[in-house]
Amino acid sequence: MFDVVVLASGRGSNFAALLEAQRRGELPIRIRALLSDRPQAQALERARAAGIDAAALAPADYPDRARFDRALFARVATCAPDLVVLAGYLRVIDTAVVDPWQGRMVNIHPSLLPKYPGLRTHARALEAGDRVHGASVHFVTAQLDGGPVIAQARMPIHAGDTPEKLAARLLPLEHRLLVASVDLIARRRITLGKSGVELDGTPLAAPMQLHGDGTVRTVG
Ligand code: GRF
Numbered sequence: 001m002f003d004v005v006v007l008a009s010g011r012g013s014n015f016a017a018l019l020e021a022q023r024r025g026e027l028p029i030r031i032r033a034l035l036s037d038r039p040q041a042q043a044l045e046r047a048r049a050a051g052i053d054a055a056a057l058a059p060a061d062y063p064d065r066a067r068f069d070r071a072l073f074a075r076v077a078t079c080a081p082d083l084v085v086l087a088g089y090l091r092v093i094d095t096a097v098v099d100p101w102q103g104r105m106v107n108i109h110p111s112l113l114p115k116y117p118g119l120r121t122h123a124r125a126l127e128a129g130d131r132v133h134g135a136s137v138h139f140v141t142a143q144l145d146g147g148p149v150i151a152q153a154r155m156p157i158h159a160g161d162t163p164e165k166l167a168a169r170l171l172p173l174e175h176r177l178l179v180a181s182v183d184l185i186a187r188r189r190i191t192l193g194k195s196g197v198e199l200d201g202t203p204l205a206a207p208m209q210l211h212g213d214g215t216v217r218t219v220g
Contacts, residue, residue, distance in 0.1 A: 010042025117145030
């Protein structure tokens with residue numbers, strides 16, 4: 001079995017997408033726990049309703065970020081997961097804590113990385129006059145939103161779009177992108193190699209792309 005721990009700070013719709021796909025028998029994973037840095041996160045309620053172990057640690061209870069992160073990941077480690085999924089987890093994680101998880105931790109980010117790491121991605125895409133926007137799933141490294149990109153979902157930007165409209169239109173694509181990416185990792189087809197992301201042992205020339213049927217495929 002391929003064990004997964006999900007970290008989420010808020011609503012938890014990406015977590016719910018993983019859970020639903022797993023329950024439909026479409027995702028060969030076992031979700032061992034949902035952990036959060038916010039006790040009020042809706043993601044915690046979703047997990048508890050589904051009978052999944054859910055807990056929040058509050059950063060304010062720790063003297064600094066490194067010690068909070070060490071405590072959180074000590075908790076993660078008790079589940080011995082094959083993969084940690086950051087699904088709307090809104091805190092930067094201490095480098096020393098990230099390092100041992102390289103190749104075993106992914107994040108979903110609402111932009112076409114390397115464009116717009118960090119916050120306000122939808123507003124920044126609009127401000128730049130972009131015609132295309134999207135989301136990326138990437139392996140987590142010490143660099144914020146800077147790790148090797150596994151797959152992306154793209155969508156057009158229309159006249160009259162606002163950050164809110166973009167976020168709403170992108171969210172269902174994020175869900176499919178995350179499920180399809182985690183599926184490939186759980187099937188041991190996607191790995192992090194020395195020169196970047198590999199599919200079936202061959203380095204990707206470019207991030208894979210989400211298609212209308214919900215699969216992600218190589219480009220070209
Ligand atoms: C998503 O847009 C994700 O890409 C971003 O935060 C949002 C989380 O949404 N990092 P949810 O909590 O999964 O509903």
